[in-house]
Amino acid sequence: MSTMNATPKPTKLLRMEWWRWRMTPGKGLLLALFAAAAVVAVIRLFLGLGATTGLNDSMPWGLWKIFDVVVVVPLGATGFVMAFIRYFTPGGERYEYLNRRAVIWAAIMYLSMGVRLAFDIGIPWRIINPIVFGGNLHSPLFEIAWCVALYLIVLFFENISRVAEEQKRPWVKRADHLLHKILPGFVLVGVLLSTMHHSSLGTLFMITGKRMDPLWYHPWLNYVYLLTSIATGMAMMMVLETLTSRYYKLKFETGLLARLAPWVAGILSVVLIWRLGAMAAEGQIHQIFVPRVETALWWGEILLGYVAPIAILFSRARFTQKGLMAGGLLTVLGMIALRLNVGFTALMGALNAQYTPTIPEILFTVGATAGTVVIYTWFVETLPSILGPRKQETERLEAVGD
Amino acid sequence: MTYGMLIDLSKCMGCRGCQVACKQWNDLPGEETSLGTDFTNPQKRSAYTWTTIDFLTAEVNGRTVATFTKSGCMHCLEPACESVCIAGAIKRQENGAVTIDHDKCIGCRYCQLGCPFGVPKYEYDKPVPRMQKCTLCYDRISEGLEPACAATCPSGAILFGEREELLALAKQRIAEGNGRYVDHVYGEHEAGGTAVMYISSVPLDLTTLNTGVTTESVPGFTWKAMRQLPALVGGAAVLSLGLMAYSNRRARLEAEQKGGGEA
Ligand code: SF4
Ligand code: SF4
Numbered sequence: 001m002s003t004m005n006a007t008p009k010p011t012k013l014l015r016m017e018w019w020r021w022r023m024t025p026g027k028g029l030l031l032a033l034f035a036a037a038a039v040v041a042v043i044r045l046f047l048g049l050g051a052t053t054g055l056n057d058s059m060p061w062g063l064w065k066i067f068d069v070v071v072v073v074p075l076g077a078t079g080f081v082m083a084f085i086r087y088f089t090p091g092g093e094r095y096e097y098l099n100r101r102a103v104i105w106a107a108i109m110y111l112s113m114g115v116r117l118a119f120d121i122g123i124p125w126r127i128i129n130p131i132v133f134g135g136n137l138h139s140p141l142f143e144i145a146w147c148v149a150l151y152l153i154v155l156f157f158e159n160i161s162r163v164a165e166e167q168k169r170p171w172v173k174r175a176d177h178l179l180h181k182i183l184p185g186f187v188l189v190g191v192l193l194s195t196m197h198h199s200s201l202g203t204l205f206m207i208t209g210k211r212m213d214p215l216w217y218h219p220w221l222n223y224v225y226l227l228t229s230i231a232t233g234m235a236m237m238m239v240l241e242t243l244t245s246r247y248y249k250l251k252f253e254t255g256l257l258a259r260l261a262p263w264v265a266g267i268l269s270v271v272l273i274w275r276l277g278a279m280a281a282e283g284q285i286h287q288i289f290v291p292r293v294e295t296a297l298w299w300g301e302i303l304l305g306y307v308a309p310i311a312i313l314f315s316r317a318r319f320t321q322k323g324l325m326a327g328g329l330l331t332v333l334g335m336i337a338l339r340l341n342v343g344f345t346a347l348m349g350a351l352n353a354q355y356t357p358t359i360p361e362i363l364f365t366v367g368a369t370a371g372t373v374v375i376y377t378w379f380v381e382t383l384p385s386i387l388g389p390r391k392q393e394t395e396r397l398e399a400v401g402d
Numbered sequence: 403m404t405y406g407m408l409i410d411l412s413k414c415m416g417c418r419g420c421q422v423a424c425k426q427w428n429d430l431p432g433e434e435t436s437l438g439t440d441f442t443n444p445q446k447r448s449a450y451t452w453t454t455i456d457f458l459t460a461e462v463n464g465r466t467v468a469t470f471t472k473s474g475c476m477h478c479l480e481p482a483c484e485s486v487c488i489a490g491a492i493k494r495q496e497n498g499a500v501t502i503d504h505d506k507c508i509g510c511r512y513c514q515l516g517c518p519f520g521v522p523k524y525e526y527d528k529p530v531p532r533m534q535k536c537t538l539c540y541d542r543i544s545e546g547l548e549p550a551c552a553a554t555c556p557s558g559a560i561l562f563g564e565r566e567e568l569l570a571l572a573k574q575r576i577a578e579g580n581g582r583y584v585d586h587v588y589g590e591h592e593a594g595g596t597a598v599m600y601i602s603s604v605p606l607d608l609t610t611l612n613t614g615v616t617t618e619s620v621p622g623f624t625w626k627a628m629r630q631l632p633a634l635v636g637g638a639a640v641l642s643l644g645l646m647a648y649s650n651r652r653a654r655l656e657a658e659q660k661g662g663g664e665a
Contacts (some may be wrong), residue, residue, distance in 0.1 A: 122509015139487055
């Protein structure tokens, strides 16, 4: 636009290089899985859900809903939790670069979830119909659809500065400056939308009421999901930082992350006590000693996903990278275990369902997840200001090892 | 006005006329079936079989009893399927029929998860599937006809009419039956009340009716959480803005202190 009257600007003003991404054997492997998932997706499109998945009338929601939506969304909770810390808490500026990683990761997770969900629903091209043509305000799923769609817009504005920082054009600088002024507003909207859809992901399962296995029945499953999502937002950051700092030879922000650790452990403690309390209030606490397969799964979830990370993240181990990595990873795994236990163990009991995911079904989930990791590396390498302040204009980012 | 059906299981003789009439009227394709432990055939309802006669054989006090239960959508007064449908594709019509609009349905299959009776069935075998279930013959009853199953039933086991009248009739039959019937109108309170109701002369757990079903209105299970969203969002907003104000103030004070010290 500004080139209309002036002489055409020399292209070197654009410091953006679009292809800085480097292929490595590790990324190649992930890409191969991603490609396999794409093949499954195409087959599913032509042959339908019955031919590709283990879904049937007894079990309407399988891996593609329970993992690719209900688990993937909280994996992206980094975005709203870290942005909240960065913009609203005292001394939040120190979290600037952690937040940059958090919001790009969140954007990738949410977009990936949207695409995966499209293949899960019966008629993929109708995925945005409920938003375009209106839907049903009473449906928690409709609420999630709206929140996620709007939150994607927020994530766009939270990330676009990384692209702007690669450019020298004055109007880009001005626009970016303006954006920074109003960004807290976007962050606020993002936080509000997130509290809504993270809790609604739990609301989804409340429709089964007490048909749900007593080990996972909770009168306020929505808040259990919201709280574990918040904990996961910080815990996933610990995991993401461990991997990112190792892979790109960055400093691991032990101090900053250690400050989050007691909050993660605190939230997990509250959830654990509330879950046990709710079971006791229902008169079902004895269930944790009834010898069943479900009981073993429950104990596994509670010990590895709550007790262990609470112990690690409250202890002095939180001041070490290993401690943060272990505590973070266990928290994330505990979140996943809760989602899978509610979505499969408890739900299949409630519906008296038969379901075994097929190989293509699993391949799709694994491959799509592998794809998100590759896409993350693509963004990090293409937009190096995600990792830290830019020193030189044309420095090349070295991806080292796998 | 809410129409409904009263199914008097004591009059059913298991002829499966209703099952056939349903297929015929709704143009549903036949399915390849196999025989199970009893005579229910097909063994399960599906997107292509909306109602079945469920045969159940049991030993009671040394006697073998065989019962027949007509299965299908209960046309709930407050349908869970309608309340969870993301697209607003499921509607409880004014005449009481709960129907699915195939042009709106996106295939999220939440209705299958929500229905306490496991009624909606999906065409998983098709690339462009539809969610299917009994429509209470919405097309027929809108024109003043009975549903196909009720019209066919030779023994008068399926009665169609206004729900209120049918409920009164059910209670009258129970009262005048001198103990012939179990004193329970299934559907009066089940899932918050349904338009399709049953009376039976054998204990209900000898039928295939879902006796464990809640009597609460199922949409309330999720609504109790949904209705708190405004408060939740308000709380999160107050927390965020309050914390931001506090952080800004602290930053300003710190800057002033530093500035003051240097001056
Ligand atoms: S029985 Fe199930 S499908 Fe029929 S109206 Fe009730 S909730 Fe909907
Ligand atoms: S599958 Fe169709 S009818 Fe059922 S809840 Fe989803 S959109 Fe509604």
